[in-house]
Amino acid sequence: MPDLPSLRETLDAHGLLAKKSFGQHFLLDLNVTRKIVRLAGPFEGRSVIEVGPGPGGLTRALLESDAGKVVLVEKDPRFIPLLKELDDGSGRLEIVEGDALKVRESDLADGPAHVVSNLPYNVGTALLIKWLTGPWTPHALTLMFQKEVAERIVAGPGDEAYGRLAVISQAVCEAKLVMHLPAAAFTPPPKVASAVVHLVPRPDRADRETLKRLERVTAAAFGQRRKMLRSSLKTLGGAGLCEAAGIAPDDRAEVVDLAGFLRLAAALA
Template structure:
């Protein structure tokens, strides 16, 4: 494998895991794989791929954007004919349902530059997946698992925790990758809920949280003016004073506020 370790592409956010101990820990978090189809994003030279295959998944589908890296998997393809496939594609643009059948688990060391976009894509269709075991830049992982009244709490936290049980499992130092990134990484486990925690229109909730967290130091009364002129009515329906800042609201309170916006818009039609 060392002969291939010379040209990682920074444009694709490529940082490859060197430690087999870390790949073992990651795959172990995904639990039993024997009755599941698995998706891996950005398999690179196959370190994590090999560990996944060692756990005998029903089928493994790897998505790799770099054509040079796809060629590195010929031996694995020969060794695991019938239950391993790698395709050259952009993971953001694939339709998972067209490529693999449920039940599906995702296990991936996500490229830093597309990790949030990919995760949001999966959240929009979260019921398709049984679980996701994902490595992010530590800063992103902290945002996903953040609780109210913390500096990392934001739109990503609210949407993730509305739809899933999420746990941060462990951090990884830069020295465990090639090339060494300038940041630490973290592995999280994501278990989709049978139904979302609170009834709410996801599109309205997403727009609301993006608007108010874009001005996170402002009180809600002020930031909500970017959404409607009926701010006080919204606050009253959601049982909020308006003096709160976005980071002070729980997921449930955001859902109440989003529902108030939806009700108000319906009455204005």
């Protein structure tokens, strides 16, 4: 998009700064946003949903890609006029002013769609859980989180970051950490580093009823992670539940793999 001013010039022209209350940190380096889009693709003409586009750095890269329709969901009305400047009149860009936690993705895109976003820090995990456990299934998710959250998504048994988020995410998707970004890459720089996670729904992904049981089991198990499962799962059946699932009641949650938690969820049924 060679005729556009730089992102920094665009922000200055509109007199816009990031809002802390919205968890906004902007990526203004188009080399970085283009790399994220390459990691997310190829799109092969499929729709892409971007949440919290802000000044549109990632949006510009998406519009340069092989994506079909590019749908932006922006809660901050200050950025709507700026984002409209990216519309070339082809009908490819759609801007929705609203809260991504409340929109219905099936209304935004026809058929399978990707989600590619530098997520606002304050709602990133909530949005991921919505996409993992809700009625709409994305084609793939390529999402930027705080590094700590990204590590929790991809962690395995025995890892310090392993917990509920890893189990729920990996019961639905194959999850891979694909990119690290230092705080200095953002304007304004956050207090922590960030990372990009690429998630692709598994063909054998857990259904919604299984996920509900899995959420109950992991909430209990990791809510008291220092305790043996016979104690932490006491309200759900304790040692009996473990034995029905083929799990040692003396184990702790952090050593149980995804298959083990899925057996616990099945035994709970």
